[in-house]
Amino acid sequence: MKKVLTTCPYCGTGCMFYLVVDDDGTLVGVEPSNEHVVAKGQLCVKGWNAYHFVNHPDRLTQPMIRRNGKMEPASWDEALNLVVSKFKETQAKHGNDSVAFFSSAKTTNEENYLMMKLARAVFKTNNVDHCARLCHSSTVLGLAATFGSGAMTNSISCMEQADCILVTGSNTTEQHPLIGSRIIENVTNNGAKLIVADNRKIRLARLADIHVRWKNGTDVAFLNGIMNVIISEGLEDKEFIKTRTENYEELKKIIADYPPERAAEICGITPKEIVDVARMFAAADKAMIVYSMGITQHTHGVDNVKSCANLAMLTGNIGLPGTGVNPLRGQNNVQGACDMGALNGVFSGYQKVVDPTTREKFEKAWSVENLPAEPGLTITTAIDAAAEGKLKALYIMGENPMMSDPDQNHVREAMEKLEFIVVQDIFPTPTSEYADVILPAASYAEKNGTFTSTERRVQPVRKAIEPVGQSRTDWEILCDVAQRAGYDGMKYNSASEIMDEVATVTPIYGGVSYERIDQVGLQWPCLDKDHPGTPVLHSGKFARGLGMFSPAAYLPSKELPDEQYPFVLSTGRCYFHFHTGTMTRRSQMLDREERFPYVEISIEDAKELGIYDRAWIYVATRRGEVKVMAHVTDVAKKGVLFMPFHFEEGPANLLTINALDPIAKIPEYKVCAAKIRSAE
Ligand code: SF4
Numbered sequence: 122m123k124k125v126l127t128t129c130p131y132c133g134t135g136c137m138f139y140l141v142v143d144d145d146g147t148l149v150g151v152e153p154s155n156e157h158v159v160a161k162g163q164l165c166v167k168g169w170n171a172y173h174f175v176n177h178p179d180r181l182t183q184p185m186i187r188r189n190g191k192m193e194p195a196s197w198d199e200a201l202n203l204v205v206s207k208f209k210e211t212q213a214k215h216g217n218d219s220v221a222f223f224s225s226a227k228t229t230n231e232e233n234y235l236m237m238k239l240a241r242a243v244f245k246t247n248n249v250d251h252c253a254r255l256c257h258s259s260t261v262l263g264l265a266a267t268f269g270s271g272a273m274t275n276s277i278s279c280m281e282q283a284d285c286i287l288v289t290g291s292n293t294t295e296q297h298p299l300i301g302s303r304i305i306e307n308v309t310n311n312g313a314k315l316i317v318a319d320n321r322k323i324r325l326a327r328l329a330d331i332h333v334r335w336k337n338g339t340d341v342a343f344l345n346g347i348m349n350v351i352i353s354e355g356l357e358d359k360e361f362i363k364t365r366t367e368n369y370e371e372l373k374k375i376i377a378d379y380p381p382e383r384a385a386e387i388c389g390i391t392p393k394e395i396v397d398v399a400r401m402f403a404a405a406d407k408a409m410i411v412y413s414m415g416i417t418q419h420t421h422g423v424d425n426v427k428s429c430a431n432l433a434m435l436t437g438n439i440g441l442p443g444t445g446v447n448p449l450r451g452q453n454n455v456q457g458a459c460d461m462g463a464l465n466g467v468f469s470g471y472q473k474v475v476d477p478t479t480r481e482k483f484e485k486a487w488s489v490e491n492l493p494a495e496p497g498l499t500i501t502t503a504i505d506a507a508a509e510g511k512l513k514a515l516y517i518m519g520e521n522p523m524m525s526d527p528d529q530n531h532v533r534e535a536m537e538k539l540e541f542i543v544v545q546d547i548f549p550t551p552t553s554e555y556a557d558v559i560l561p562a563a564s565y566a567e568k569n570g571t572f573t574s575t576e577r578r579v580q581p582v583r584k585a586i587e588p589v590g591q592s593r594t595d596w597e598i599l600c601d602v603a604q605r606a607g608y609d610g611m612k613y614n615s616a617s618e619i620m621d622e623v624a625t626v627t628p629i630y631g632g633v634s635y636e637r638i639d640q641v642g643l644q645w646p647c648l649d650k651d652h653p654g655t656p657v658l659h660s661g662k663f664a665r666g667l668g669m670f671s672p673a674a675y676l677p678s679k680e681l682p683d684e685q686y687p688f689v690l691s692t693g694r695c696y697f698h699f700h701t702g703t704m705t706r707r708s709q710m711l712d713r714e715e716r717f718p719y720v721e722i723s724i725e726d727a728k729e730l731g732i733y734d735r736a737w738i739y740v741a742t743r744r745g746e747v748k749v750m751a752h753v754t755d756v757a758k759k760g761v762l763f764m765p766f767h768f769e770e771g772p773a774n775l776l777t778i779n780a781l782d783p784i785a786k787i788p789e790y791k792v793c794a795a796k797i798r799s800a801e
Pocket of ligand 1: 164168298
């Protein structure tokens, strides 16, 4: 048996574990790492089972090309030459921006860096993006505007040091289980106060000192109401506001419109709940905000994030252990994919494409000319452009928009209109059914590289076994495409050489190298080879200098319940599955635990409608209808439905609305109007 220390391919918590390989070179198990700072000898159920899918018979093992409407095996030469010639042909006919590249939060930092380099340096377009657009683009923009850096301010270990934790829009014990465990330990062992603001009675809510079940989408009113109480009762941190922030008068002006009575009415809760939360949060020495996609996935997602930042600054809870604004990133490397510039408007390290000095720097480093200056299409706007016939070709690495993007019929229309689609992945997906070329990629267990966890920790990914069949690592495929397109600047002997290049052009990764991240990783910013990394951001000074109060007024969600569609539908994940289910649904243990698509419905609603637990029902919105199993539960609040989006046979995103935050372009996955009927 051989044991290889690597990083979990599922959530952004970033547990490291050992992959266990037998003498035949077959993956046979996973063992936790006792030494790892986050895992501490533990794993959640997904981590324990993170080896099953690797050898699943469905793995893509050979390149495929669509010929006469049918996918047929092809050689790597044929497939890659076709990709390059089709992309070049499309650009010659329709311009550089007629093609787009979807990078992936599941692939390594090195591969994301190369995808954005391929798009920008070789194909001269900023049409490159990845699924952070669908989960935390509002965090990146909201926290950059207020603090100057769009990442989790503190470390996971800080969860054990806070005196009060406000968890909002995060089902932490299910989505980031080991972070959830830290919170539970702090509450039960140290008596830390826990406030949960969530419509659902999630597991943490059962332990909370206060559980507020506001109406979905009223976060800004709720947070403004809390700040109103803090200011009117003189509980704000006056010294912090004076010395560390700006724009406070503007905040006060807007917040004055949200006395607890008005905020409570908007939120559908009592004024007392708002007052109690405000007093508890403001009274703590070290108070922390933890949030996830319940905050970000709204048409006012950026406003929600800014409001969390406002509350933290108002109470002086930034820059110290046990405090901060802590967005929990969903996928293993969504933080890293953002850091690497797999976003439409920035190079690696969030260096803006519109800045001529930055472009000049990258032109020099990459030995190219005329890098495109305007931000490109995002994942969401690229789908719109394809549906309108403006975007012609799409290269999709490790993404599954047919399952993950809102309003599946709209995505289908886009896929059908595209003239050429490349899908590079480890498994066939609903998206690959539309591909003209399929490129088989190596899994995380078959390659070297790095992932960056939610706490900005850059950690190693190590090859434990050989790639299956003819599959190749994503970075090798991308380099091959670049060379066939006539570019010589993407030749590397190893993933480590790519990271060395990243470090030279990306100040926040300036001191990162494979030698230094060998066992526990390094938290960025890590500016040079002697820099120890940064567990807590904004100590003494914000990344932008002063923290910017950015008040927001409450705006209702785009589609609210009415007579015809009386329920609010919210979507998300469940404990046993991950994202579009590509990997977890191919793990027999995980799929056995949660096998059918389902909707959570409250006991009251189920009684009224005569729906019993595990009955099949139809959920419909203005976009379509799906058949799912009813989970009748007190987790759900009356009038609100919750559906996970992992199930191809009951796709939640057939129902969701394609309404976007105007700044972050993130879809409103958490609120749309729905109705239900029995299927039996
Ligand atoms: Fe993997 Fe997240 Fe579970 Fe840790 S908590 S084992 S990173 S899925």
